[in-house]
Amino acid sequence: MALPLLPGPDQTGAPHNAPRRPQGLRLALLGAVATVALTGALANSFISTQPAIAETSAQAAPAASPVSFADVVDHVRDAVVSVKVKITETADASDSESDDDSDAPSSPVPHLAPGDPLERFFKRFGEQGAPHQFGPARPHTAQAQGSGFIISSDGYVVTNNHVVEKATDVTLTTDEGKTLHAKVVGTDKKTDLALLKITEPGTYPHVNFAGATPRVGDWVIAVGNPFGLGGTVTAGIVSARGRDIGAGPYDDFLQIDAPVNRGNSGGPTFNTQGDVVGVNTAIFSPSGGSVGIGFAIPAETAQSIIATLKDKGSVARGWIGVQIQPVTDEIADSLGLKSSKGALVADAQDNSPAKEAGIKSGDVILGVNGERVDGPRDLAKKVAALGPGKKADLLYWHDGSEKTVAVKLGSLPDDSKAGSKPAALADNxxxxxxxxxxxxxxxxxxxxxxxxxxxxxxxxxxxxxxxxxxxxxxxxxxxxxxxxxxxxxxxxxxxxxxxxxxxxxxxxxxxxxxxxxxxxxxxx
Missing domain, CATH: 2.30.42.10 (PDZ domain)
Structure with missing residues (x-):
């Protein structure tokens, strides 16, 4: 995911990835919760917390509220698994001197304040602070944990990309404690989804994706592996839909208040019928723990991506080759538009389908194949869904009038490269x-x-x-x-x-x- 990340290990030393936010808030990827160097020493620790006392409401619950989620949980819990991943990585000097901006597990070495008595100890043994003292760093094995769920009787499993993208070995643990081996079938970084396949033959309990999108206010149940504790169930409601959290160009998250924490990555969010409505992937938090703001990939997005991964092992998206931005009221006024809907073309890349079709910077794309575009995110989703090689009729605003052009879509490149920053300047x-x-x-x-x-x-x-x-x-x-x-x-x-x-x-x-x-x- 194209997120700026910050370290935030939990009590077991897990990495905590988050974009920078004001007032110290962090958007945390939930996976890779428990990381330990399997070739080094493991320091066991557990942080006790004062149990919270739930306040009972004097007001009776609405008639539509379920008396208990137990029947739903009994129906789905056998299909939810803990995902454990082995990763081979090489530490270098930069690991101890810069923020960890990757999804890789961190070293189990604690972060020590300057002058701490233990600092000399870790430097002496070539760990944090001086990994280069005894020659080049040697590869070591780390372990990460997340969650997943089985979606077919023959053992296909859904989880997050950031849980398994660097995996050399993947094992699953069922609710009954049985260990299964799995292989990675395919991953999609842009939606943070991954598909696994259990290698042992057998018939497995599984769950289905929901056919309908939940409404804001509907009850949901999150099941996963928070902090590596094993199968855990929490409940809440859908707080919002269509959230853009800056994780990628196709953000369209469900926001839920069912408590989810690190280690819940890839775990399912169910409706009260036991169908999957979302895949938990991130939280918004000042501390790394749940504050009631979690984000899940909607079932309709996940179902489409997973089907493509199962069929092809990767996802190919349509591409027209433009940098786009929202149309504000001021921009609309300056261009003579009556509405601020659409996507403003900031730049049309050389040799791109858009450039070849005559679309220029300053044009506003208003529709695709007869469907109006609300904004940049809507345009990106519509074009991506069509796929490479397909033709699309683009409605756009150019020099004060609407025009239509047919464009043959290209294939979305893997990465975009930012330009170089100009040097320091001075002028009068x-x-x-x-x-x-x-x-x-x-x-x-x-x-x-x-x-x-x-x-x-x-x-x-x-x-x-x-x-x-x-x-x-x-x-x-x-x-x-x-x-x-x-x-x-x-x-x-x-x-x-x-x-x-x-x-x-x-x-x-x-x-x-x-x-x-x-x-x-x-x-x-």
């Missing part, structure tokens, strides 16, 4: 009212030959509030290429005369190319 040219100091890109080493560079910015100014930063390069203003600061001033002045409230800037940064709408009258 100011653009009045926006809090910007600009300079021609050609005058700044490393900034390229096109556009105007932001050399300085007022952090409280209009431009900074729109997300512009020092080093960004403004390529176009109002659809016109710019090469000096006065070009931008002229475009803004002309827009004011035409009664436009905003001007669209096309901006290149280290993260790619995007559009930013700047008010023509910053003081208003």
């Amino acid at each position: 040219s100011a653009l009045t009212g926006l809090g910007l100091k600009l300079a021609p890109a050609s005058s700044i080493q490393g900034a390229g030959s096109d556009g105007v560079v932001i050399a300085d910015i007022n952090p409280d100014g209009v431009a900074a509030q729109k997300g512009l930063r020092v080093g960004d390069v403004i390529l176009e203003a109002g659809g016109h290429a710019v090469s000096k600061p006065s070009d931008i001033s002229s475009v803004i002045a002309d827009a004011k005369k035409d009664g436009r409230k905003a001007v669209l800037l096309r901006v290149k940064s280290g993260e790619g190319t995007r559009f930013v709408a700047i008010a023509t009258n910053p003081a208003s």
Whole structure:
């Protein structure tokens, strides 16, 4: 998953992956909970917590609420398994000196404060702080744990990609304690799903995906392997649908408040009929434990991806080759659109289907094959679902009118590469009212030959509030290429005369190319 990750080991030394969030909140992948170096010493620890006392409500439960989930749990629990994964990894000096931004299990060596008496001990034995002292680090084996569930009588198992993506050996433990071996059939990093197959022949208890999407407020039951404790059942409701948590281009998560924790990754969320409505994959938490905000991949997404993995072992998605962003009200006004729906093309990549079809930066894609597009995520899902080689009719907004073009979809590349960040800049040219100091890109080493560079910015100014930063390069203003600061001033002045409230800037940064709408009258 394309997430910025932070370390956050639990009491057994498991990694805790999370994008950075304000107020210390972290989005944590739930898998890889219990990691131990099988070739080293294992320090056993257990953190006791004060049991919480549940408050009973004086108000009677609604009539629709189930009296007990026991019958459902009895029906499904035999199909839920603990997933244990062996991973061979090589530690290096960077492991102890930088944040762990990977999904790999961490070393069992504790994180020690500088000056801790044990620091010298671990350095002496080539562990944290000095893994290079006795020559090159040697590969060692680690173990990670997550959850999964059996979806067919012949032993196909669903879990998360981040639980098994680096696995050299996979074993499953059933609710009855039986150990089974499994192989990885296929994985899909973009949706964080994986399909396993039990290697021992037999007929296995299994569960089915739900045929209907749950409503917000419906009861759900999460079953999994939190903190490596084994089969655990929790209950709650669907809190929201269609959540975008920044995990990838196809985010469409269910948000649930049934408590899920690290080790629940890949475990199922059931409805009260015992059908799978989601695959648990992440939590939003300040501490790594459940605070009632968990995220599950919807059953309809999982079912489609798993079927493809079973058939082909991988997932191929349609691709048109554009960088896209949402259409804000200001952007819509600057382009003459009546609605902020659609996906704004920030850049059409060279030799891409979109470029060959004549789609350019500044165009807004409004529909695919007769279906209107709500926003960038909706467009990405629609195009991806069609698959490579298929033809699609794209409805788009260009130069003040709607146009339609037929596009033959390509295959989505595995990875996208970000451009290099411009070097530090300095300049004395100011653009009045926006809090910007600009300079021609050609005058700044490393900034390229096109556009105007932001050399300085007022952090409280209009431009900074729109997300512009020092080093960004403004390529176009109002659809016109710019090469000096006065070009931008002229475009803004002309827009004011035409009664436009905003001007669209096309901006290149280290993260790619995007559009930013700047008010023509910053003081208003």
